[in-house]
Amino acid sequence: MNRTRWLYPLGILLLLCAAPLDVLARIKLTTLPVRERVEIQLDHPQIALVEEERIVPLVKGVNQVDFSWANTRIDPDTLVLRILPPPADQSMDAKVLSVSYPPNETALVWSVAASASGAVRVRISYVLGGLSKDFHYRAVADRDEKNLNLAQFLRVNNNANEAYDAAEFWAGVGGRFGKPLGLSETKEVQLGRFASVPVRKTYTCDPLEFGYLDRAQDKLNVPMHYVVKNAGGTLGQEPLPEGKARIFQDDGKGGSAFLGEDRGKFTSPDDELKLYLGLARDIAVRRTVDRNERQRIAGNLYRYDVTLKYEIENFKDAPATLDITESVRQIRDQIRGDSGRDPEWQLGDGSLRNPDPEKSDADKLLFHVDLPARAADGQAQKLIHTLRLSLNNEW
Amino acid sequence: MTRNWIARLSCLLVLALLPLVAMPRNVDLATVPTRSTVQLTIYNSEDLTLVRETRVVTFKQGVNPLQFSWANTLIDPTSVELKFREPKIGLEVLDTTFPHDKPQTLYWNVQSDTNHEATIEISYFTSGISWAADYLAMADPEEKTLLLESFVRVRNHSGEDYENAQVRLVVGTINLVEKIAELAKLPVGRVDELKREEYRDLRQKAARKMMAPAPAPMMEIAAGAVAADAEEMEAPKEIIKEGLSEYFIYTIEGTETVPNGWAKRLRSFEASGVPMKVEYRYRPREYGDQLTRLYLLKNDTASKLGTTPLPDGMLRVFRANGRDGLSYLAAQNLKYVPIGDKIELNLGPDPAVVFELLKQRVYRDNLWFQIKGGNLYRKLGEDGLKLELDSQVAGWDEHTVYRQRIRNYTRKPINVQIRREYAGDIVFRSRLNPTLHDFQTVQFESEIPPAGKVELDYEVIARMGYNQKQNRVELQAGDVNR
Numbered sequence: 001m002n003r004t005r006w007l008y009p010l011g012i013l014l015l016l017c018a019a020p021l022d023v024l025a026r027i028k029l030t031t032l033p034v035r036e037r038v039e040i041q042l043d044h045p046q047i048a049l050v051e052e053e054r055i056v057p058l059v060k061g062v063n064q065v066d067f068s069w070a071n072t073r074i075d076p077d078t079l080v081l082r083i084l085p086p087p088a089d090q091s092m093d094a095k096v097l098s099v100s101y102p103p104n105e106t107a108l109v110w111s112v113a114a115s116a117s118g119a120v121r122v123r124i125s126y127v128l129g130g131l132s133k134d135f136h137y138r139a140v141a142d143r144d145e146k147n148l149n150l151a152q153f154l155r156v157n158n159n160a161n162e163a164y165d166a167a168e169f170w171a172g173v174g175g176r177f178g179k180p181l182g183l184s185e186t187k188e189v190q191l192g193r194f195a196s197v198p199v200r201k202t203y204t205c206d207p208l209e210f211g212y213l214d215r216a217q218d219k220l221n222v223p224m225h226y227v228v229k230n231a232g233g234t235l236g237q238e239p240l241p242e243g244k245a246r247i248f249q250d251d252g253k254g255g256s257a258f259l260g261e262d263r264g265k266f267t268s269p270d271d272e273l274k275l276y277l278g279l280a281r282d283i284a285v286r287r288t289v290d291r292n293e294r295q296r297i298a299g300n301l302y303r304y305d306v307t308l309k310y311e312i313e314n315f316k317d318a319p320a321t322l323d324i325t326e327s328v329r330q331i332r333d334q335i336r337g338d339s340g341r342d343p344e345w346q347l348g349d350g351s352l353r354n355p356d357p358e359k360s361d362a363d364k365l366l367f368h369v370d371l372p373a374r375a376a377d378g379q380a381q382k383l384i385h386t387l388r389l390s391l392n393n394e395w
Numbered sequence: 396m397t398r399n400w401i402a403r404l405s406c407l408l409v410l411a412l413l414p415l416v417a418m419p420r421n422v423d424l425a426t427v428p429t430r431s432t433v434q435l436t437i438y439n440s441e442d443l444t445l446v447r448e449t450r451v452v453t454f455k456q457g458v459n460p461l462q463f464s465w466a467n468t469l470i471d472p473t474s475v476e477l478k479f480r481e482p483k484i485g486l487e488v489l490d491t492t493f494p495h496d497k498p499q500t501l502y503w504n505v506q507s508d509t510n511h512e513a514t515i516e517i518s519y520f521t522s523g524i525s526w527a528a529d530y531l532a533m534a535d536p537e538e539k540t541l542l543l544e545s546f547v548r549v550r551n552h553s554g555e556d557y558e559n560a561q562v563r564l565v566v567g568t569i570n571l572v573e574k575i576a577e578l579a580k581l582p583v584g585r586v587d588e589l590k591r592e593e594y595r596d597l598r599q600k601a602a603r604k605m606m607a608p609a610p611a612p613m614m615e616i617a618a619g620a621v622a623a624d625a626e627e628m629e630a631p632k633e634i635i636k637e638g639l640s641e642y643f644i645y646t647i648e649g650t651e652t653v654p655n656g657w658a659k660r661l662r663s664f665e666a667s668g669v670p671m672k673v674e675y676r677y678r679p680r681e682y683g684d685q686l687t688r689l690y691l692l693k694n695d696t697a698s699k700l701g702t703t704p705l706p707d708g709m710l711r712v713f714r715a716n717g718r719d720g721l722s723y724l725a726a727q728n729l730k731y732v733p734i735g736d737k738i739e740l741n742l743g744p745d746p747a748v749v750f751e752l753l754k755q756r757v758y759r760d761n762l763w764f765q766i767k768g769g770n771l772y773r774k775l776g777e778d779g780l781k782l783e784l785d786s787q788v789a790g791w792d793e794h795t796v797y798r799q800r801i802r803n804y805t806r807k808p809i810n811v812q813i814r815r816e817y818a819g820d821i822v823f824r825s826r827l828n829p830t831l832h833d834f835q836t837v838q839f840e841s842e843i844p845p846a847g848k849v850e851l852d853y854e855v856i857a858r859m860g861y862n863q864k865q866n867r868v869e870l871q872a873g874d875v876n877r
Contacts, residue, residue: 039720049723062629078711078726080531084719096662097631103656115628125713125721239746239804268749269804298775299764299786342757342795362754362795393759395788 033057036121038164040131040181042156043172048131050164052124053084058094058114068107072161073129076101081110084121092118130160133171135191135243137264141199141226142250148199150228152192152240158185173238194234200227202274205285205310206325213279218288222322224280228273240267245275282315283322283371290386292335297393304335304391307350313380314371322369324352324385329363332391339394348388428452431514434561436644437526437549439706440568444524444553449480449516454507458489463517464500468554474520477503481514523553524653526564528663528708530729532740534671534690536717541671541692545663545705547634547645551653559650566706566731567642634663636703643704666699675748675811682741686750686801686811690740694732705732712740748809748843749802756796756877763790763861772861790861796875799851803843814838817855820863824871825853834867852877 037053056065067079083094093115100109114120134155141148154171163183170176174191181187204210205220213219226247230236245264248256260277267273291307308331314320332343342362347353352367359366367387374380428450436445452461463475472493479486485508492502507513531544547564551557632648645663653659671692676682690712695701710729713721725742732738762775764786772789773780803809816836823829829839843849854875858864 041716041720041722044723047723049721051720053719060628077529077709078723080713080721093628095628095631097629098662099660101658101660113629113631123719127723266746268746268802270802271749296784298780298782299788300784301762301764301775301782301788341793342754344758362757393762393791 035165038167040156040164040167040169042131042133042154043170048128048133048160049078050126050128050131054122054124055119056112056122057117057119058092058112059117060114062097063112063114065110065112066107067110067124068105069126070106072106074106075127075129076106076108078125078127079108080123080125081112082123082125083112084123086120090118092116092120094120128160128162130158132157132159135171135241137240137243137245138248139197139199139226139228139245140248140250140256141259143252145199145201145226145249147196148226148228148247150194150197150235151190152194152243153188154191155186155188156181158183158187173241192234197228197233197235200229201225201320202227202323203280203283203320204323204325205287206323207287208327208330209325218286220285220287222280222283222285223276224278226275226277228275229270230267230273231270236269239269240264240273242266245273247275247277283320284311284313284315285322285324286311289335291388294336300395302394304332304394305348306331306335306389306391307348308387308389310352310369310383310385310387312369312371312383312385315374315380317373319373320371322371324367324369324387326365326387327363328365328389328391331389332394335391336394343394344392346390346392348390350386350388352385352387432561433557433559434563435524435557436563436565437524438565438567439526439528440565442522442525444521445518446521446557447516447518449514451512451514453510453512454486454505455510456507459505459507461503461505462500463503464497465519465555466499468499469521469523470499471520471522472499472501474518475501476518477505478516478518479513480516482511485509485511486513521553521555523551524557525550525552528566528706529660530705530708530710532690532710532712533721534712534714534724536715538673538690538714539670540667541669541690542665542667543669543692543700544665545708546660547647547663548658548660549651549653550658551655554655556652556654558652558654560653562647562651562653564645564647565642566645566704631662634661643706645703664702669699670697673807673809675745675809677750677811677813677815680814680816685744686748688742688745688748690742692738692740693735694738695735701734704734705729705738707731710740712742745805747804748811749800749804750811751800753798753800754795755798756794758794758876759791760794761790761792761858761862762788765789765861788860790863791859792862793857793859794876795855795857796877797853797855799853800848801841801843801851802848803845806845808842808844808847810840810842812838812840813851817857817868818866820858820865821868822856822858822871823853823868824856824873824875825851826872826874827851827853829853829870831868831870837868837870 033054033056035052035054039051041049041051065081069076081096083096086092095113097111097113100111101107102109134157136153136155137150138153139148139150152174154169154174156169158181161183163185164181166178166180168176168178169189171191177189179187179189202225203222204225205222207220210221210223213221228235230240242263242265244261246261247259249259251257262275262277264273264275288309289306290309291305293305295303295305297303308326310324312322328343328345332339347355352369354367356366356368365387369383369385371383372381431449431451433446433448436447438444461477465472477488487506489504489506492504494500494502526547526549529546529548531546533542534540549562549564635646635648637644637646647661651659669692671690674689674691675686676689677686692698693700694705708729709726711726712724714724716722725740727741729738763772764775764782765772766786767783768785768787773782773786775782799813801811814832814836817823818835821835823837825839827839827841829837832838839851841849841851852875
């Protein structure tokens with residue numbers, strides 16, 4: 001039976017065509033139409049919309065349909081009763097005349113007029129508090145960390161004080177699915193599975209976002225990320241909702257090892273999902289300000305010539321690519337203090353002179369630097385890179 | 396059980412025993428004429444309802460004392476008025492007394508020329524009855540048309556049951572100088588202490604505008620209608636909308652019973668197939684710093700609406716999913732929409748449309764210096780100009796190059812309208828054919844095909860300091876300096 005002890009089912013008053021005072025007296029004999037179908041729409045970011053279908057017997061004339069929701073968090077202002085069109089061979093017509101709200105009760109009474117006696121199929125929709133959802137991901141990377149198998153899960157948390165014996169769910173992404181959902185239950189289902197998704201493993205140094213490992217020694221943090229583009233294959237058809245992602249790697253022995261986890265941001269198609277897994281301690285980056293010269297142009301107007309030097313060592317057995325990210329504003333503020341104006345800059349003839357055009361802008365500069373694997377004797381090659389900037393028109 | 400606290404209109408029958416001014420007694424005999432009709436005129440802008448009720452009373456020749464009491468209700472005692480509906484002549488109110496020992500009671504001494512039966516009308520203001528509009532909008536799956544339903548909800552917390560009342564709802568904002576709920580708590584004698592002598596006149600003046608001639612007994616009409624339609628299916632009650640002065644009055648067909656503590660919601664109108672347009676707007680002042688999706692429609696007859704202004708009320712928007720189900724889109728407080736005006740339903744951001752503003756380059760030129768803090772200004776780069784350290788930058792043009800990137804992952808082309816507001820002396824340079832929404836707000840538009848992307852480039856040149864001559868945006872057609 002679909003009825004639960006908390007959400008009292010619809011009641012149809014059998015005292016039909018009675019004066020409203022019969023309703024007011026609240027003494028009633030009811031029939032109990034059970035839920036024929038339940039759909040739970042979770043496509044809204046914050047709100048759960050529940051739709052129940054029930055077959056309600058009506059008699060010719062005016063019927064009182066009583067709906068109550070004790071101990072649940074139905075938003076009564078969102079309750080909608082829709083009478084679905086009858087089958088073609090039925091000529092019965094029914095309409096909602098009014099809704100009455102009794103005092104001190106979580107209930108309402110629909111007044112429904114019917115042109116003939118018979119049963120109608122109705123849909124009752126309401127926003128239900130306490131029913132929430134979240135997404136999470138699980139990915140297993142292959143041995144060489146070039147591809148991974150990504151699984152997307154939906155978790156529905158039922159704190160709504162209401163059980164649904166059979167409900168069809170729709171989360172806005174993925175397919176619809178039917179499951180029962182009990183009281184205070186959490187249900188998890190796999191929504192999507194994306195096989196052999198190309199993954200890019202990146203090492204990044206960004207003093208503004210990730211800071212220093214050792215400030216006194218000018219050593220930067222070098223976090224490691226997995227970057228998955230929401231495009232190609234079965235990906236890219238829908239956005240990837242935000243959610244926690246756990247990354248494993250195939251250990252080559254039939255099992256997997258946990259690499260790390262991160263909260264993935266909402267990722268539109270064609271955008272990249274960047275997951276921070278941990279610090280890469282085998283890549284060392286020292287960043288120093290190698291040159292800081294001020295040249296007066298006129299009056300109190302100056303140009304600053306700045307050179308940043310990066311000493312990079314890769315202690316890994318494999319070559320890697322390091323992403324060096326800088327904020328020009330932060331450099332300017334460090335060199336001469338914040339003037340409140342955006343910096344005006346020009347790249348000089350340092351070794352870093354070709355920023356990634358897609359990921360650089362008026363403030364942010366991103367350079368990709370290839371790092372060779374350490375030598376056979378175990379020695380890591382020290383690479384020196386320089387970023388030369390002219391900060392113009394500063395005062 | 397019906398609690399009828401007001402129906403205590405007492406005609407003292409033993410008139411010979413009474414002095415001209417009725418006095419409280421321990422032993423009394425009274426008759427209690429019941430209400431014949433009652434009309435509620437409910438204002439949604441204030442906690443105010445004008446109640447007009449009629450009763451049939453038998454008068455004898457001479458002075459007739461009438462007692463009216465309203466225990467446990469929220470009636471404003473200063474607003475209670477007695478009028479004679481039938482006959483209109485031969486009856487006169489000699490005086491009104493508010494006894495000191497009986498709260499929420501008054502006495503009228505009525506002079507009658509003859510022995511006869513009369514229909515009297517008692518009107519008063521009460522608080523605790525309110526009404527509000529609310530709306531339900533359901534878009535079709537293709538988002539071309541909308542089903543718009545409007546409702547009115549009457550709530551009664553006045554302490555009094557009103558049975559078979561004609562209900563009229565006033566749409567509009569009236570002026571009140573006192574809150575009825577506060578007046579209801581005060582004895583009449585203390586109202587004067589408020590030293591606001593004109594309050595009653597002002598309030599009644601505003602409210603009496605709403606008073607149409609007294610209605611025919613609505614119970615009879617309603618009963619007749621029910622009898623005539625006995626074989627037909629009962630239709631939802633019609634709500635008749637009429638304009639009056641600056642206000643609109645909705646009259647609910649027939650009568651309604653709204654017991655104390657209850658609320659009742661009735662459909663005001665339903666319009667299906669209302670044409671609408673979907674538009675995306677970036678207007679930070681109106682919708683915050685996000686690209687917002689809107690349904691746009693008009694309250695006019697071409698849109699199958701336009702029979703009434705739409706009063707303020709909560710509007711909930713759903714979209715049919717084509718499988719008998721709905722998607723919940725948004726809820727918003729709809730502000731009063733006059734007939735003919737546009738209706739904008741704000742659905743919030745759309746995750747299927749990505750809206751990014753990229754700042755691509757910043758540079759400065761046209762630098763001017765103030766020489767030694769005096770009134771002399773010189774431009775950088777002038778021949779032979781040598782500027783010492785004590786010359787300060789006083790004016791410059793700040794160029795910022797932007798790229799507005801919009802990606803559309805929906806299955807339909809979308810229209811995007813962007814407004815950006817700039818303070819100061821600004822040149823807006825682009826090939827976007829922009830217009831000025833106002834002197835400092837630039838507006839431009841773009842259509843993005845399904846699964847498509849556009850990049851809109853523009854340069855904002857802000858004349859700063861000494862260079863600022865105006866406070867406005869100038870539009871300039873030209874390529875941006877990337």
